Structures are given as structure tokens and as C-alpha cells.
Amino acid sequence: MTYPEPLTLTDGRLLMRLPEDGDVAAITRACQDAELAHWVPVPVPYEESHARLFVAERPARWQAEDGEMTFAVTDAETAELLAMVGLHAHDATMRELGFWTAPWARGRGVMTDAARLACRFGFDVLHLQRIEWQARVGNDASRRVAEKLGFRFEGTCRARLLHRGERVDGWIGGLLPGELT
Amino acid sequence: MSADTAVLEAGGLQLRGWSAGDAAGVLDMSADPAARQWSSSMRRIASLQDAGEWVAARCRSETEWAVCDAATGELVGRIGLFGMAQGPAFAEIGYSVAAGWRRRGVARRAVAAVTAYGFQTLGLARISLVHAVANAGSCAVATGAGYVFEGVERSSLDHGDGIRYDAHRHARLATDPFPTDGGSRVNAPLYAELESDRLLLRPPTEDDAGATRRLLADDDIRRWNPGPDDTSEAALRTWCAGQGDWSNGSHATFWVFDRSAGDLLGTVSLFKIDHAQADAEVGYRVASWARGGGIATEAMGVLADWAFPALELVRVELFHAVANPASCRVAEKVGFRHEGTLRQSYVYGDGSRHDEHLHARLAGDRVPVGQRA
Numbered sequence: 311m312t313y314p315e316p317l318t319l320t321d322g323r324l325l326m327r328l329p330e331d332g333d334v335a336a337i338t339r340a341c342q343d344a345e346l347a348h349w350v351p352v353p354v355p356y357e358e359s360h361a362r363l364f365v366a367e368r369p370a371r372w373q374a375e376d377g378e379m380t381f382a383v384t385d386a387e388t389a390e391l392l393a394m395v396g397l398h399a400h401d402a403t404m405r406e407l408g409f410w411t412a413p414w415a416r417g418r419g420v421m422t423d424a425a426r427l428a429c430r431f432g433f434d435v436l437h438l439q440r441i442e443w444q445a446r447v448g449n450d451a452s453r454r455v456a457e458k459l460g461f462r463f464e465g466t467c468r469a470r471l472l473h474r475g476e477r478v479d480g481w482i483g484g485l486l487p488g489e490l491t
Numbered sequence: 492m493s494a495d496t497a498v499l500e501a502g503g504l505q506l507r508g509w510s511a512g513d514a515a516g517v518l519d520m521s522a523d524p525a526a527r528q529w530s531s532s533m534r535r536i537a538s539l540q541d542a543g544e545w546v547a548a549r550c551r552s553e554t555e556w557a558v559c560d561a562a563t564g565e566l567v568g569r570i571g572l573f574g575m576a577q578g579p580a581f582a583e584i585g586y587s588v589a590a591g592w593r594r595r596g597v598a599r600r601a602v603a604a605v606t607a608y609g610f611q612t613l614g615l616a617r618i619s620l621v622h623a624v625a626n627a628g629s630c631a632v633a634t635g636a637g638y639v640f641e642g643v644e645r646s647s648l649d650h651g652d653g654i655r656y657d658a659h660r661h662a663r664l665a666t667d668p669f670p671t672d673g674g675s676r677v678n679a680p681l682y683a684e685l686e687s688d689r690l691l692l693r694p695p696t697e698d699d700a701g702a703t704r705r706l707l708a709d710d711d712i713r714r715w716n717p718g719p720d721d722t723s724e725a726a727l728r729t730w731c732a733g734q735g736d737w738s739n740g741s742h743a744t745f746w747v748f749d750r751s752a753g754d755l756l757g758t759v760s761l762f763k764i765d766h767a768q769a770d771a772e773v774g775y776r777v778a779s780w781a782r783g784g785g786i787a788t789e790a791m792g793v794l795a796d797w798a799f800p801a802l803e804l805v806r807v808e809l810f811h812a813v814a815n816p817a818s819c820r821v822a823e824k825v826g827f828r829h830e831g832t833l834r835q836s837y838v839y840g841d842g843s844r845h846d847e848h849l850h851a852r853l854a855g856d857r858v859p860v861g862q863r864a
Contacts, residue, residue, distance in 0.1 A: 403649070439646055440647055442647065462645065465644070466641060466642065467619075468641070468664055469664050470662065477616055477617065482641075482644060484646065484647065
């Protein structure tokens, strides 16, 4: 299986590209947020070395069969880092959408637009047949993004997600070709 | 065998690690169409050599077992715990049973033994069981072994045949109580979609709340089969979700849609399901905009034809107020015979106690011509 080289996606307002060294400081700052850490299993405390490793691993992870294609979501004008969105491979035609939004970028639909670009890439370029969404139960903001994109809620899975060693209940949803809104 | 696989005993079955001598048995198993349908690795087996390679791959695993008849040693199935790299305490259970050994409780016993081993010996916290929606036998095994239904994941299952199947995900946690009935309970379905020429029947979801409110806002429905008192958006979303959740085994409720236009036309429900008695009740509603077209008869026919075999029911009852003669006609057309009239037997939505007709259909009844789905 060969994948397209890392590429840039944009809708004019946002520009999405492979994370790079210059993002380390902003990633580190975003991951200090307690809200983010509650819903996303990032290391706590989150140190700069974590961000550095995360960025360094991205190119290899992009091509790996069980890897993920990660996009740093930036403001197309100011180049400020706003969010992170990724498509994690389950198999050749199914990936899982994952994302977080920096505290300074919330409340203006950044993630809805960014995730939409990522999903469109998933269907149009990767020819996925299913994109899955999972979130820790209670993560209403994540669920709103998923539902705005047309994901259908499919179930609640007990103790399915591993958050820093703790097993938590998870929501699951799916988006099939033709359903992206 | 090279891996150190534990030997498990399970009511006349022996679960043991794979060995090279199993190749011939595996070749036989792989010839079965059902095994090929649900297993991509079995589908690739075309020769004894292929079967030998299949076995060799499993000899390396400590959590894959050959399921054998303890008395004769005959290979009757396979089972394993997979995906443990995902997290230290998670696994997925997968199995299949040889063609001649189905419907004899092999899967149920093997799953119970491996489940216990996974929790008690391996220290797992959660075991998932994922099966194609169309594979109803696995659903029965899952529920029987205490694996709780969590949802329908659309197009999530890849059996390697180019089709992505909708899947049920079930899971059991180490902290869940063991099923007290030993898993012998009659299977209660958790989800079904039924079709007839004009209709699609499926369990409602919270997204059906809007159409449901319009359906319930009708004098006849308020009188004979009302919905919840609270008709706020939030309350109806919760109510619809509850009607679509069959997990307690007591009901199987469908919302009825126009197959082509997608409009909500009514509801049909099998409720008060008593597995020990093998009986249940049915009820229905027809939307005001869908009356006069035989919708109730068609939907109830589909429901009844599905329910008797799917739930192994012997008797299904239908009650309606004597003052509601339209329901009497529906009942008779769908093969529910009038058995008697009960005096002042039920308080309906109008707050009055009504006399009722009791109708019932039995599993062996001849059904009126033209009413079969």
C-alpha cells in the first residue's frame, strides 16, 4: 500500500500541513490545557520533549500501515497553530478521525472546518469506505463536531478507551462515503 | 506446538494449542461456505499445504486454540483472543465452529471458557466481540456469554471479500457479573431491520424525535396508544432512543417507514417478551397521514413473520379496545384470532376503562393468504 506524500489542505481560512519543528512551542502550550488533557490522552504533565517527539515521528507515521496522517491546522493568514487533526489507520479503507483544538482557537468552528477537510481528503484521495470517530463519553464538543460533519452516532462502549492507563467509556460514530456534510 | 498455550476444558470440549497434525481438519473446516464467508484467513485455504501454513501461524500464538471434542479429539472449531497489542488489558474474541457442529452449544461453551481464562488468568479488563449484523448466530453467542451490546458500527467489518459489513460490537468487562443463567437464555435480538414491498422497519433513534412528535399529535393515537406525556424535543429524543434500545430483552420495537420516500408511517412493537413462556404482545400505531392504505396490516405481518422464528415464540397476543374496531380488522387480517372479550380490562389514553378483545396468533397457525411478508 502506498500513500500520497504529506500534502497541504486549505479552504482559504485554514491551512493544514504536516506538523513541523516550528510547531513544538505552540503544541506544548496547547497541551497544558486541563480541558484538552481531560478528553485527549496526551501525557500529563506535557513537556516540550513530548511535542518534539510527536513532531519527529509524523513523517514515518504518515506512511505506516497502522500509522496516522496528521495535519497541523494553522491560520492561513497569520500561520498561527490552531489545532491538530489526524486520520489514524485501522485498515486499508477505514481510518479514525482524531483531533484537538488549542484553547486560543476554540468557539469559531475551526475544528468543524478542519475535520471536514481531513474527511474529504480521506474519501476523495484515500478512498476510505468508513471514517470512525471515538470520544470519551461526555465530550460534547467533539460529538458536536462529528455530528455537524454527518457522523452518525453508533454506540457507547464501556471501558474501551485507555486514557493514561485509566480505562474510560467511549462513544463511537461512523461516517460513510456520501454522508459528509 | 511451540507456544505454551493453556489447555482449557469446557463441558465435553477441549481447547488446546494448535499442532501440525491439525492441517487436515482445518482444510475440512475451510471448505465450509460459512467459514469462508466470515473469515478471510480461511478463505485463502485451497490445499493441505495452505492449511498447514494456517496452522503454523497459529502454533506461535499463546491465545489461539483448536476446539476439539474431548471424547474423540475431533476438531470442531477454533477460538482466539486477538488485538492485545492495542492496550495491555483489552482483547477481542473471535471463533468459528465446524459445519457439522453448529447449534450444539460449541461456541457458547468455548467462548465462556476463553472469556474466563482471559479475565482470570490473563488479567484482561475488557473483551470485545464483533460480528457482522447478518451473522445472527454470533449475536446469540455474545449475549448468552454476557457480552453486552454496545452499538451497530456501519461498514466497519472487513472480512477481506471486498465488502464492508455493518457490525455489532459487544463487550464484556472483568467486573461484569457472570450470566446467572449460564448463558442458556433464548437469544433476544438487539437490532433488526425488516422490509416488505413498501415498508422499512427499523428501531427508532433519537433523531426520529421530530417525525415522532407529529405522529403522536393525533387524537386516535392519544386515545388508543399514546406516547410519553412530556412531548418536548429532549423528552422525545430520550423516549425514541429508549424505544430503539432492546438490550433488556423485553421488547423489539420498530418505527415503520416508507421504503422509497423515507417518511415515518407508524410504529409496531413486540413487547412484554417472556422468554421462559415464549410469548409476547404486539401493538402498533399508524400515522394520521398514512391511514387507509393497509400499512398496519403489512407492518404487523412483517413483524409477526420475523418474530416467531427470531425469538422462538409460541404465542403472541394482541389486545384492542372493543370501541376501536379498526384494530380488530388488522388483527384478523394478520392472523391473530379473536379469543374472547375482556370486560373493563384496561384504562386507555382517554382515561376510561374499556372492554377489550383478546386476539392471539400461535407459531403453527396458518396465516391468511396474502399476509405473508
